[in-house]
Every structure is written in structure tokens, then in C-alpha cells.
Amino acid sequence: MDTFTQLTLNGLTLGSVYALIALGYSLVYGILKLLNFAHGDVFMVGSFIGFGTLQLLGGSTDPVVPIWLLLTLITLTAMAGCAVLGVAIERFAYRPLRDAPRIAPLISALGVSFFLAYSMQLLFGAEQRDYDAFSLGNGVLFLEGFNIGNVRVPLLRIVIIVSAFVLMAVLWVLVTRTRTGKAMQATSIDREAAAMMGIDIDRVIVFAFVLGSALAGAAGVLFALRAPTFASIGFLAGLKGFTAAVIGGIGSIPGAMAGGLILGFAEAYTQGYISTKWSDLLVFVILILFMLFRPQGLFGKADIRKV
Amino acid sequence: MKVRGLAVLALAALGAAALAATAGAGSSGVTSSQAVSCKSALKLALVTPLTGGGGFIGQEQLSWAKYGVKTLSKKYGLKVQLVQVDTPVEKGPGEALVVSQKLISDQKVVAVIGPATSGGVASASQALTAAGIAQISPSATRTSLTKGANREATSSFFRVVPGDYVQGPTDATYMVDKLNAKKVVVIDFQEPYSVGLADAAEVVLKKKGVSVSRQSTSVNTTDFSSLVTRVPGDADVVFFPSQQPSDAQTFAQQLLEQGKKAKVFGGDGTNSPDQFKVAGSYVSNFAPDISGIASSKALIDGWKKDNPKATLGSFGPPAYLAVEVALNAIKKACDAGKGQIKNRKDVVKHVKKINLKTSILGGPFRFSTKSNDPLNAKFYIFQIQSNGTYKLVS
Numbered sequence: 001m002d003t004f005t006q007l008t009l010n011g012l013t014l015g016s017v018y019a020l021i022a023l024g025y026s027l028v029y030g031i032l033k034l035l036n037f038a039h040g041d042v043f044m045v046g047s048f049i050g051f052g053t054l055q056l057l058g059g060s061t062d063p064v065v066p067i068w069l070l071l072t073l074i075t076l077t078a079m080a081g082c083a084v085l086g087v088a089i090e091r092f093a094y095r096p097l098r099d100a101p102r103i104a105p106l107i108s109a110l111g112v113s114f115f116l117a118y119s120m121q122l123l124f125g126a127e128q129r130d131y132d133a134f135s136l137g138n139g140v141l142f143l144e145g146f147n148i149g150n151v152r153v154p155l156l157r158i159v160i161i162v163s164a165f166v167l168m169a170v171l172w173v174l175v176t177r178t179r180t181g182k183a184m185q186a187t188s189i190d191r192e193a194a195a196m197m198g199i200d201i202d203r204v205i206v207f208a209f210v211l212g213s214a215l216a217g218a219a220g221v222l223f224a225l226r227a228p229t230f231a232s233i234g235f236l237a238g239l240k241g242f243t244a245a246v247i248g249g250i251g252s253i254p255g256a257m258a259g260g261l262i263l264g265f266a267e268a269y270t271q272g273y274i275s276t277k278w279s280d281l282l283v284f285v286i287l288i289l290f291m292l293f294r295p296q297g298l299f300g301k302a303d304i305r306k307v
Numbered sequence: 308m309k310v311r312g313l314a315v316l317a318l319a320a321l322g323a324a325a326l327a328a329t330a331g332a333g334s335s336g337v338t339s340s341q342a343v344s345c346k347s348a349l350k351l352a353l354v355t356p357l358t359g360g361g362g363f364i365g366q367e368q369l370s371w372a373k374y375g376v377k378t379l380s381k382k383y384g385l386k387v388q389l390v391q392v393d394t395p396v397e398k399g400p401g402e403a404l405v406v407s408q409k410l411i412s413d414q415k416v417v418a419v420i421g422p423a424t425s426g427g428v429a430s431a432s433q434a435l436t437a438a439g440i441a442q443i444s445p446s447a448t449r450t451s452l453t454k455g456a457n458r459e460a461t462s463s464f465f466r467v468v469p470g471d472y473v474q475g476p477t478d479a480t481y482m483v484d485k486l487n488a489k490k491v492v493v494i495d496f497q498e499p500y501s502v503g504l505a506d507a508a509e510v511v512l513k514k515k516g517v518s519v520s521r522q523s524t525s526v527n528t529t530d531f532s533s534l535v536t537r538v539p540g541d542a543d544v545v546f547f548p549s550q551q552p553s554d555a556q557t558f559a560q561q562l563l564e565q566g567k568k569a570k571v572f573g574g575d576g577t578n579s580p581d582q583f584k585v586a587g588s589y590v591s592n593f594a595p596d597i598s599g600i601a602s603s604k605a606l607i608d609g610w611k612k613d614n615p616k617a618t619l620g621s622f623g624p625p626a627y628l629a630v631e632v633a634l635n636a637i638k639k640a641c642d643a644g645k646g647q648i649k650n651r652k653d654v655v656k657h658v659k660k661i662n663l664k665t666s667i668l669g670g671p672f673r674f675s676t677k678s679n680d681p682l683n684a685k686f687y688i689f690q691i692q693s694n695g696t697y698k699l700v701s
Contacts, residue, residue, distance in 0.1 A: 130582070
């Protein structure tokens with residue numbers, strides 16, 4: 001039972017990060033019908049911005065502000081930095097291709113992905129960057145917390161899971177309760193009709209990139225608090241986020257959240273009960289199975305066209 | 308249907324991009340050797356990861372190789388230029404072959420210090436040997452490079468440090484004899500370095516009656532939570548032969564997080580006091596802390612003068628020894644060729660015959676007659692202290 005509880009906790013931690021990445025894919029796909037393959041690299045840039053901010057604030061061994069403020073500041077800085085990056089990507093890589101055949105922005109997305117990964121490698125080197133969160137407050141984030149049976153739930157995991165869910169809730173409110181959110185929904189249903197109703201489509205698209213990229217930035221920091229980050233980490237993280245979005249139904253916000261969590265649990269249980277070596281393979285088997293048998297995902301709607 | 312079509316298109320494009328990125332890595336070229344005058348500047352190439360996750364190894368090797376070229380070229384009466392060749396581990400072992408093509412075509416390159424990684428040696432050795440270039444590695448330890456029926460390196464490859472055939476058993480014996488380990492988890496990362504080292508340790512552990520649980524994970528894994536969950540609560544040691552010291556750091560922290568008592572025991576790939584510093588863990592390495600060797604004191608002082616901000620580690624001194632072996636052989640080839648190296652293969656012949664009365668690593672140095680490994684070399688074990696320093700314990 002303890003093993004199951006620990007693996008569930010592992011899956012929930014990992015799954016909340018995947019959910020945040022998947023939301024970015026879904027937001028952009030919902031509005032532009034574009035698979036933004038640079039999204040994983042925005043996640044990577046977020047983790048680097050967080051690392052840089054952490055160093056500016058004294059690093060993990062000698063922070064100049066309290067731990068809660070430090071974590072808030074590095075997350076907000078990464079979110080802001082990634083939001084700006086997302087806007088730049090949309091403006092320079094996707095907007096000029098908005099009316100081009102659909103393969104063009106897809107190739108552009110791959111180009112942006114490689115550009116970001118290799119630029120970061122050139123600028124900051126390919127070595128792993130460790131936030132060393134273990135040293136914050138002499139290990140308080142790892143060693144303090146509460147127990148479920150014999151399983152310890154450390155403070156850091158609580159911070160990661162709660163932060164991810166708060167961000168998802170904020171996104172949900174933004175999309176369902178605000179004018180801009182409703183404009184996003186209208187644009188995702190029918191872009192031309194939305195434009196005719198007076199919705200500023202460019203503004204809606206930029207807003208989707210801001211939200212998606214900011215969430216990727218937050219995911220980058222939350223991930224890197226537990227594991228080292230490096231310039232090429234975005235490729236695999238992006239693929240997993242994409243898989244989570246497909247599982248949930250790409251374009252669906254609740255679907256992305258559910259898909260991320262399902263993927264996190266699947267990885268954790270596979271590693272814990274079957275074999276650690278099969279977990280990445282399993283992720284892509286799930287992707288292929290969904291593509292073959294339920295391409296609209298769990299929460300998406302089948303795209304039916306009159307012929 | 309639209310989603311599926313677009314996703315299939317995207318995955319195909321991703322595959323094509325990956326193929327394009329690796330294209331050209333498999334070709335090899337041979338350039339026939341021309342005579343080179345020993346009065347001209349001869350080139351010695353250092354092939355090592357200078358950037359990336361293994362950059363700390365390469366930078367340490369570079370500082371000692373530079374110091375070796377500066378001091379020893381005068382001793383041997385040679386003009387030598389050190390060529391720095393970066394092979395980040397993230398680019399894979401094939402990168403060593405790619406960069407070797409340039410070295411092969413340059414007739415002034417008469418020997419290579421490296422490749423630093425075992426994968427790099429396996430990838431480039433054949434091409435370099437075909438061009439007659441000696442390769443003297445200061446850090447490639449995979450057993451199958453020099454031993455066994457399926458040897459991966461060629462007869463022109465030498466190493467100045469012992470292989471994993473020494474490291475695996477040394478580590479396993481220490482776990483049993485000194486740490487009294489009864490239950491050990493052995494992890495590999497599905498790549499040749501860690502699989503070979505894990506295999507070598509596992510055989511000895513099992514022979515000594517230890518209960519061994521073997522786990523395997525991807526080399527791309529950085530969050531080890533679920534792997535840690537699989538470590539039994541009563542396991543004494545986790546053998547973690549990663550090539551990324553920060554992975555060992557994360558793994559050791561996650562063991563503590565989940566309340567596991569097992570100690571992490573890393574191989575030479577995790578030996579980095581800057582990155583792997585969880586107190587009570589162990590690491591092994593192919594070279595000792597040479598600060599305790601009296602005959603090496605003058606060399607250390609000279610190196611520190613040139614590198615005032617650098618910390619003395621255990622990856623650098625073998626690079627100095629490799630440079631010494633190379634320059635000694637080049638000098639002999641020059642003498643035999645009456646002032647010129649007629650063929651780069653002449654250097655290879657003299658590398659094998661090397662016989663140094665004292666080396667920077669302590670004691671005399673020569674190669675075994677049975678393989679191109681150092682004679683009577685051994686591995687050393689360090690324990691990480693509470694202040695993060697490494698203390699030699701065996």
C-alpha cells in the first residue's frame with residue numbers, strides 16, 4: 001500500500017507539470033489549429049530563467065529573501081519571461097504564416113524549437129543546471145511535510161502540486177469568466193464568425209500564447225525544483241506535454257489537465273510496478289493508441305464534416 | 308481526423324529532422340601519411356567534452372594538457388601545439404568520429420590525447436588507426452575497449468588509467484568488505500558505459516553472496532522518484548554509474564526525501580565535488596588525489612601557478628601523463644626518423660614501448676604486454692564529507 005501511495009504521489013507531481021505543459025498546446029491548438037512544437041523549449045527557457053533569477057537572489061544556499069518569496073519570484077519571473085517569448089514566437093514565426101498551408105507553420109514550429117534549444121546551449125552551455133532546492137533552508141522543502149501511512153509527503157511536492165492546481169484554476173476562470181476568455185472560446189469555435197462579431201482575433205491569439213507560454217514557464221520552474229534542467233530537455237518534455245494534450249483531447253482545457261495527470265500516473269505506475277526502462281516507451285504507445293482509436297482524445301469532440 | 312493527420316505529419320517531420328541531424332556521422336576517411344619535420348610545430352589534439360554535462364572533465368583535462376605541453380615540450384626539445392577538440396557528451400559518441408576527420412586530414416596532428424569517453428573511442432578509433440594516429444586516453448575506462456573477443460578499440464588505442472574491469476570489482480569489493488553491504492541495488496542507464504560497469508560490479512557482488520536487484524532507466528531521466536520508490540527500504544547501497552554527477556546528486560536527495568537509508572555509490576562519471584555532494588555517498592575514480600604524492604609536488608605547484616583559480620581534481624593529472632607518454636613517443640619517433648616523422652604509425656610503435664621511471668600518478672609507468680592498459684593500475688574510492696569535500700578512503 002505504501003508503494004502505491006508513493007507512486008501515486010510521484011505521478012501526481014509529474015502529472016501536474018505535464019498538465020501545465022499540455023495546457024499550452026491545447027490553448028494554441030484550440031484557437032490556431034497549430035501544433036506549437038516549440039512549446040517544450042519554452043518550458044526549457046522557463047526553467048533557465050528560474051535558475052538565473054535564483055542565482056540573482058543569492059542562490060539556494062544563501063538566498064537574500066525568505067524561501068516562500070524566493071519561490072514566488074522565480075516562478076513569476078519565468079512566467080513573465082516565457083510570456084514575452086511566446087508573443088515573440090507568435091509574432092515572428094507563426095503570424096506571417098497564418099494563411100499559408102498548414103505544413104508551413106508546423107515546420108516553422110520545429111525550426112523555432114531547434115533555434116531555442118541550440119541558442120540556449122550556445123549561450124549557457126549544455127551542462128545540467130541544478131536549482132539545488134535541497135539546500136534551501138537546510139533541506140526543509142525535502143525533509144518537512146506530513147505523512148500518509150508510512151509515506152512522507154514533503155513540502156516541495158505540496159508546493160508543486162498546489163501551485164500547478166492553482167494555476168490551472170486561474171486559467172479556467174480566465175477562459176470561462178472573462179470577456180477575453182469568452183472571445184477565445186468564440187475564436188476557437190469559428191474564427192471568421194468571431195471576427196465578424198467584432199472580436200480582435202490578433203489580440204485573442206496573442207493572449208493564448210501569453211497564457212500558454214506563462215504556464216510552460218511555471219512548469220519549467222516547478223519541474224526544475226526537483227530535477228536538473230538542460231538545454232535539450234524541452235524536446236522530450238514537449239513530446240510528453242503533446243501526448244498529454246492528445247490523451248485529453250487537444251484543444252480541450254479540462255482534457256489537457258486530465259491528460260497530464262493520466263500520463264504522470266501511467267509513468268509512475270509503470271516505473272514502480274513493471275520496469276523503469278519501459279516508461280518512456282509506454283508514453284508513446286499511449287500516443288499511438290489514441291491516434292489510432294480515439295484521435296479526439298477523452299474530452300475532445302470528433303470533427304465531423306459534411307461531404 | 309484533422310488532429311490525427313496533423314499529428315502524423317508532425318511526427319514524420321520530427322523524424323526527418325532527427326535523421327538530418329545525425330546524417331554524416333558514420334563516414335570515415337583515411338589520409339595517407341606524409342613525412343613531417345620535427346623542427347616544425349607538431350600538433351597534439353585533445354579530444355574531450357569541453358562543454359556540456361561532461362565539460363568539467365574536459366576543462367580539467369585541458370588545463371593539465373596545456374601545462375604538460377608547455378613544460379614537457381621543452382624537456383623533449385619539440386615544438387608542440389595543443390589542438391582543442393570539443394566533443395560534448397550530449398552530441399553522442401559519434402561526434403568523436405566527426406571531429407576526427409579533420410584531425411586525420413591534418414598531417415601535423417601526430418597523436419591524439421583522448422578521446423576522453425569510451426563511446427568516443429569506440430566510434431573514432433578505427434578511423435584514427437587507419438590514418439596511423441595514436442590515441443592515448445586519460446579517462447576512457449570501458450573494459451571492452453582493450454579486452455575481450457569483441458574489442459571496440461584498435462591496436463593504436465592506449466589508456467593511461469585502468470578500465471572498468473578494475474573499477475567494477477574494486478567498488479563491489481569495497482561495498483562488501485568495508486560497508487558490509489548485504490543488499491545492493493545496481494542501476495544502469497541503457498548506454499554502454501553504465502551497463503558495462505554495472506555488469507562488472509554485479510558479477511562480483513553476486514559471487515560474494517550479496518542480494519542484488521538490477522534496475523535500468525533511460526539516460527534522459529532526471530527525476531528518479533519512481534526509481535527511488537523501487538529501492539527496498541533495507542537496501543544498503545545503490546550503485547549508480549551515471550555519467551552525470553548532478554543525476555547522482557538528485558538521486559541521493561530523492562533517496563533522503565523518501566526516507567531510504569541506502570548510500571549512493573557512484574562511478575568515475577559522478578566524480579565531481581562541485582555537483583555531487585550529498586554527505587555519506589561514495590565515488591570511485593581511476594586516479595588518486597595526487598596532492599599526497601611527494602614526487603608530484605613540484606608539478607602541482609607549477610600547475611597551480613598557471614591555474615590559480617582551479618581546484619586540483621582527479622581527472623586532470625592523467626591528461627598530463629597522457630601528454631608525457633605522447634611527447635616521449637614523438638621524440639623517439641623523431642630520433643629514429645633522423646629529424647622527421649616519416650609516418651604517423653611510427654609514433655604508435657614508441658607509445659607501446661613507453662617506460663617512465665616516475666609518473667605524476669605515483670610510481671613507474673608502462674603498458675601491459677597483454678593489452679594497451681597501464682600495468683598494475685588501480686581504482687581509488689572517495690567518501691563525500693559533510694562539507695562536500697572528497698576524502699580518499701581506499
